[in-house]
Amino acid sequence: MSPVTLNSFEKRVLYFTSIANGLFASTGILLAYVLEYGQFVMLMFGIDAVNNFVLAYLTRVKPNYRIAALSFINNMVFLLYGWYIFGNMNNLPNLVAVAMIAEARIVLNSRPKIVSAVSWCFGIALILLHLGALFLPEYIPVIRHDMVIFDLLVTALTYSFISLAMKRYSKQVLVEQRTVQEQKEELATQNEELQVSNEELYANQEEILAQREEIERQHFGLQRANNNLLHSINYANRIQKALFSSSIEKLNNKGSFVIDMPRDIVSGDFCFVREVNNVIYIIQGDCTGHGVPGAILTVIATELLDKIIVDKQCWSPKKILTRLDEEMRFRLKNEGRANLDGLEAGVLAIDNNLNVALFAGAKRPLIFWDSTTNQYRVIKGTKKAVGNSMNVESEYREEVFKVNTGDRFYLFTDGFVDQFGGDYDKKYSNKRFLNTIAELTDIKISEQAEVLTEEFINWKGDKRQIDDVMVLGVEV
Structure with a gap:
């Protein structure tokens, strides 16, 4: 265990008493020489002087209670030896005894009651010795009787000064100890509060962990449900592609193209191609919504178109849309509110026998490129x-026009032209789309799909696709 370090006041007291005792011992050497007490006495006082000066140096370097105790023991031995040599308690021995009282207070500072008792006993013993030397010289002889009163006064004053200083210091130490005790109590209170807070935090942590486990469990359940849902939607996508594959193959076989980019896995856009009596019916639809709801409507619409064109032999685009409208109203009827479900569609019929084309659109246009006039x-x-049921016009219009080999037709849903993007985050627009189509004049119809797809992707950039996209290109 390391020695306890003295404070600044104790350090000063020990330092100056060590210096004083060293000087007193040096004076003892001179007295021993003058009084011819011999070299042994001079040697002993020389050792005492050297010890006190060394202790003074150690006090300046690293003061502690061990050095104070060593100084006390050293001076006690040489005080008794001085009394024995000089045969009285005058002068040097008295002052050394007072210095020892101060050192004793430092050594015993951790036991204030013992310090006080020892100091009083030591002081009373000195007073009694002086009074005995004064009034009972035959029992306590002294060399200079006239110096006893002076020594008594000096000893009493010195002792009183040191006692008052130490008492004042003891009060200061007591105040500091109380302050330290209060700080310890405050720290203990804070520690208890911190302990309570830690317990609350631990309880909250356990609750959070429990909530986290529950969230993870729910997340796992949602992930599993999501995976099942994605599996079902992917399967629905395969079914939807299978339903439209024959129509897409017919277009591709004729050197035409189909661009189909669903916003989600399944699409609300569809294309329908049938050939009856050398008349090709090309129908593109954009059902309300996208994803699963839109995909369901595409199945209903294609089923009805098969029924209308093949079974009912309704061959006019205008009548096809009219019958489809009636059937969809019947299928989607919902009493009590306006029916907003349905689809936008363009119906193109190309009669290879008469070299004419008929078109009727339900809110969807047709782009026609005349190869003869470019x-x-x-x-x-x-x-x-x-x-x-919220329609503006009551009947569908139909337009008939002559077609020649090399003429091109383009049907498209609004997903392409309504897509936001570009440098200013604007819609692509119908005008921009028509200009893009016009720039494809010298490109084969079968190669235009790649150009238009790249155009859409570049325009969209990192923006989210807002709707399903489908573009049909047909060349006669």
């Missing part, structure tokens, strides 16, 4: 959706 024209559709 001109584009946009044939607008009727402002009337299929199956929607």
Whole structure:
């Protein structure tokens, strides 16, 4: 265990008493020489002087209670030896005894009651010795009787000064100890509060862990449900592609193209191609919504178109849309509210026997490129959706025009033209789409799908696709 370090006051007291005792011992050497007490006495006082000066140096370097105790023992031995040599308690021995009292207080500072008792006993013993030397010289002889009163006064004053200083210091130490005790109590209180807080935090941590486990359990359940849902949707996508694969193959076989980019896995856009009596019916639809709801409507719409064109032999685009509208209204009827479900569609019929084309649109246009004049024209559709009770116009319009080999037709849903992107985050727009189509004049129809797809991706950039996209290109 390391020795306890003295404070600044104790250090000063020990330092100066060691210096004083060293000087007293040096004076003892001179007295021993003058009084001819011999070299042994001079040697002893020389050792005492050297010890006190060494202790003074150690006090300056690293003061502690061990050095104070060593100084006390050293001076006690030489005080007794001085009394024995000089045969009285005058002068040097008295002052050394007072210095020992101060050192004793430092050594015993951790036991204030013992310090006080020893100091009083030591002081009373000195007073009694002086009074005995004064009034009982035959029992306590002294060399200079006239110096006893002076020594008594000096000893009493010195002792009183040291006692008062130490008492004042003891009060200061007591105040500091109380302050330290209060700080310890405050720290103990804070420690208890901290312990309570730690317990609360631990309880909260356990609750959080429990909640985390529950969240993880729910997350696992949701992930599993999501995986099942994705599996079902992917399977629905395969079914949807299988339903439309024959129509897409017919277009591709004729050197035309189909761009199909669903926003989600399944699409609300569809294409329908049938050939009856050398008349090709090309129908593109955009059902309400996207994803699963839109995909379900595409199945209903294609089923009805098969029934209308093949079974009912309804061959006019205008009548096809009219019958489809009636069937969709019946299928999607919902009493008590306006029916907003349905689809937008463009119906193109190309009669290879008569070399004419007929078109009717339900809110969807047709872009026609005349190969003989190298001109584009946009044939607008009727402002009337299929199956929607909130229509503006009551009947679908039909347009008939002559076609020649090499003429091109483009049907498209609004997913392409309504997509936000570009440098200013604007819609692509119908005008921009028509200009892009016009720039494809010298490109084969079968190669245009790649160009248009790249155009859409570049325009969209890192923006989210807002709707399903489908573009059909047909060349006669």
